[in-house]
Amino acid sequence: MTQTRVKDVVIVGGGTAGWITASMLVKFLGPVINIHLIESEKIGRVGVGEATIPPILRLNRLFNINEDEMMSACGATVKLGIKFDNWGHKGESYLHGFGHNGVHLNNLQFHHYWLRAKELGIDADYWDFSPNWQASKAHKFAHNVRGKNGLSDLIYAYHFDALLFAGFLRKFAEKLGVKRTEGIVTNVNLNAEDGFIKSVSMESGEEIKGDLFVDCTGFRSLLLGEALGVPYVDWSKWLPCNRAVACGSSRVEPLPPYTRAAAHDAGWQWTIPLQHRNGEGHVYCSDFMEADEAEKILRDNVAGDFIGPANHIKFTTGHRKEFWHKNCVGIGLSSGFLEPLESTSIHLIQRFAGKLVDQFPAWPIQDGLRKEFNRQTLHEFGLIRDFLVLHYHRTDREDTEFWKYCKHMEIPETLSDKMELFQSSAKLRWDPEDVFADPSWAQVMIGQGMMPDQYQTRATAMNKTQLEQFFAQMRQMIESTLKDVPSHSDYINRYCQTDIS
Ligand SMILES: Cc1cc2nc3c(=O)[nH]c(=O)nc-3n(C[C@H](O)[C@H](O)[C@H](O)COP(=O)(O)OP(=O)(O)OC[C@H]3O[C@@H](n4cnc5c(N)ncnc54)[C@H](O)[C@@H]3O)c2cc1C
Structure with a gap:
């Protein structure tokens, strides 16, 4: 059987979405397709x-990326998690750390033992058993710190300069x-007969033809939204923040190996430590706060000295009804946006680009592949949405109209079921497609103030003395493992110092 193949792929947009998609396609399909990326420096990237x-x-x-080279080129630092301040309760903080708090025992998650210990009157903070939190507090990082008896290495990600990262992938x-x-x-030129995209016309007069188009044009969604008219599904009733004001600030010491997400009156502020500056931004809801006030709050709360100008950005949390429509696939902001609370957009780009490789079509485009792509991507979007909504909804805060709204809003049933399950039994519902696994859900649920009514019966097999010994052993393991770990700054200076000033 002879098949006709999709041969010419045109990607419009060269932000993180465009260059991750181009890299993924060329890596896996490079010998058999042509990839053409169009971007405009005049329009620029979201930044x-x-x-x-x-x-x-x-x-x-x-991509055979040398980590130290990438970190140096992008002013990157290490991220062990996100420190949430004032979310569940004003004045309280917790870390959503990557990796586990404590260790499983008898195939049962640690939080069940921790709950039993609380009931037995043992005084122990859940985060005493988080290697990532203990390393974060001490501003430390190193690879290969694996301890004995099941303690894992520090699980980490990066903070990097977004513009430089896109440029790095471009090379x-x-x-x-x-x-x-x-x-x-x-x-964007469409075929009259089937409405598929035929080509795009450039300001220069050039016409660029393709079989498959990838829309990476950012919020504008030039192909999927504007040209093909795929409607946007608005999720703001669950995630009401719709504005951000961003700026830089000078680096502070000691260099934190975590993102800070501090809740304010109508949203929250991120502080992302890079080697050469901090990235700072205040995400808020325009129904509850004006732009001037949001900028003032940002300026008053930056970690270092304010570096302007402040960049005001509008967005709506939600997604295009179809991520793939006809011969156009939307990847990145063009296809939807989940606000940045858990830093998931670049991850979704990576996932979507991977799925496109996986379900790369022949010609004519198989509708089954397109539908399957849309099913999978929407499912992943929804799982992350629920995780984000949890942060806003599970709160004691009612001190402003915004927090009152969040506390009392209706939430998706998929989330209310998860919360009910955890509240009644400390059980977590695992979905293999959810990038946030049980340890993440447990940390955020407990961190936001949920205290389950029951824990699993298996945990009662440990009596008070055994639990005290178990906890002491774990604390000792973490302490001795982290003792010789260098500071985050020392790690960066030694392996991947940047020369960006
Ligand atoms: C406030 C905020 C905070 C965020 N924080 C995080 C975070 O911490 N972590 C995370 O993972 N994600 C975060 N994101 C999301 C992240 O910024 C984006 O997902 C990522 O940068 C990808 O953007 P993009 O490539 O889709 O769009 P853009 O960066 O906007 O790129 C669009 C590209 O399209 C090109 N283009 C547009 N129109 C045309 C045209 N007509 N002709 C030619 N070229 C065109 C532009 O030149 C550009 O190259 C955040 C987003 C926002 C709004």
């Missing part, structure tokens, strides 16, 4: 998106044969 989650490390393996993709055209796309 935020500086915190990541651990699956980003897979890109290093896929990789171009080296493998991706063709790049600089310029502005002014028109």
